[in-house]
Amino acid sequence: MEALASPVILFFILGALAAAARSDLAIPESVAKGLSLYLMTAIGLKGGVQVAAAGYSNEMLSAALAGVTLSFLLPVPAFYALRRLGRLDGVNAAAVAAHYGSVSVVTFVTGVEMLTARGLEPAGHMVAVLALMETPAIVAGLLLARRAAGVPAQRHGSLLHETVLNGSVVLLVGSFVIGLVAGKDGFAPIAPVFETAFRGALCLFLLDMGLLAARRLRETRALTPRVALLAVVLPVVNGTLGAAAGTLIGLDIGSSAALAILAGSASYIAVPAVMRMALPQADPGLYLGMSLAVTFPFNVLFGIPLYTMLAQRMAGQ
Amino acid sequence: MTPTVQRRRIEILVDQPLVRPILEVVRDVGVRGYTLLPTLGGHGDSGAWSDDMVSGAQQKVLFLAVMSEARAELLIDRLTPVLESHGIVLLSSAVDVVRAEKYD
Structure with a gap:
């Protein structure tokens, strides 16, 4: 309940309620896109600065390996659950499964905020894990689609370009590297923009996400009760596996919770655009x-x- | 009165991520000029859509071009097999143009 009283969450609820009540409240698209770019830059920079201060550790490598493995493997059980329980065809099950292996940047950012508020701030390198977890699930989803439905392989050039050079991945990794190079001293002059204003910007972005989520829920025709139930069950199962993996490899509680949040989240920025191109059916x-x-x-x-x-x-x- | 010649006006409503493959087909059939227009929103078989999606996966773009009858037929033949699976709207209409040589 304590978490629900956070301004970040309250703004999300406000957006959802406003959309449910059919209010005309709207965040202009360009502002929302600007806010998402700002949040990704800020989280990347902050992670890089933290890693620069803490230095290299084995925990960093094991967290990265765990993240990549989870992202690649989580779509497999999700695919079979979507086929059997959700009664989806092979192509749709594969496309959805890829989303559940990949990650949501905003869920991660919100999670880090809530963990930090509880004194459980995750290690800075979890931002790099976030960036690493975007792509393997897409590859797994496409492999599942090819295997299950014989979807022909796309031309690798454009797909690879879209997957690896996806805007959010480029910005996250780029900001992380800039933070790593600049370090704490280099970051200090720009901290007022990327640290002080961060929570306020996150509130506005979550207000928009509340509006979008509620409007999408109201307007979608594709969600059957079975599929909607799986949209709750899959993140819980994946999140549990993420927490177990984090604990097994010896991450601190905050980082382990962050890995669970990453595993439990589903992409709605990077993967949908790639899937629309790679699996248009x-x-x-x-x-x-x-x-x-x-x-x-x-x-x-x-x-x-x-x-x-x-x-x-x-x-x- | 300025003389005009009849050509075909092709409009294609397509999701943003699928614009690139469509443009490859357009270039393949030899269409030299076209315009891409943004859209605000609408309603179709899958329900309402609008451009306020952070992913851009369902952000729609309107392709507009004017071309000869023969080229339009070629383009329609190439796109027809993927209209249903890719969720594309394709419209073809007669249009009178001045400077017909620009729209071959």
């Missing part, structure tokens, strides 16, 4: 409806506290 209303209208609000309101509790329990606290 799949229904975008289905994968965006699941990840944006159900999983994202679930994670922001209930998932993050749940994954944090799981990470604490698994660590014996």
Whole structure:
């Protein structure tokens, strides 16, 4: 309940309520895009600066390996659950599964805010893990689609370009490297923009996300009760696996919870655009409806506290 | 009165991520000029859509071009097999143009 009283979450709820009440409240698209670029830059810079201060550690490498492995493997059980329980065809199940292996930057940012407020700030290198987890799930999803439905391989050039040089990945990794090079002293002069204003910008962005999620939920026609239920079950299962992996490799509680949040989140920025190009036969209303209208609000309101509790329990606290 | 010649006006409503492959087909059939227009929103078989998506996966773009009858037929033949699977709207209409040589 404490988490629900955070201004960040309250702004999200405000957006959702406004959309549910059919208010004309709207954040202009260019402002929302600007805010998302700002948040990704800020989180990347902050992570880089923290790693520069803490130095290289084995924990960094094991967290990165765990993240990549989770991102690549999580779509597999999700795919079979979507096929059997969700009754989706092979292409749609593969497209949705890729979203559940990949990550949501905003869920991660919100989770870090909530963890920090509880004195469980994750290690800075978890930002690099976030960037690493964007892509393997896309590859896994495409492999599943080829195997299940015989979807022909796309030309690798354009797909690879779209996947690896995706705007959010470039900005996250680029900002992380800049933070790493600049270090604490180099970051200090720009800290007022990227640190002081961060929470306010996050509030505005979550207001927009609340509006988008609720409008998408109201307008989508693709969500059946089975699929909507899976949009809640999949993040819980994935988040639990993430917390278990974090605990097994010996991450601190905050980082373990962050890995659980990453594993439990579903992409709605990078992966939908790639899937629309790579698997045009799949229904975008289905994968965006699941990840944006159900999983994202679930994670922001209930998932993050749940994954944090799981990470604490698994660590014996 | 200024003389005019009849050509075909082709409009294609397509999701932003699919614009590039469509343009490859357009270039393949030899269409030299076209315009891409942004859209605000609308309603279709899958429900309402609008451009306020952070992903851009369902952000729609309107392709507009004027061309000869023969080239339009070629373009329509190439795109027809993917209209349903890719969720594309394709419109073809007759249009009178001045300077016909620009729209071959």
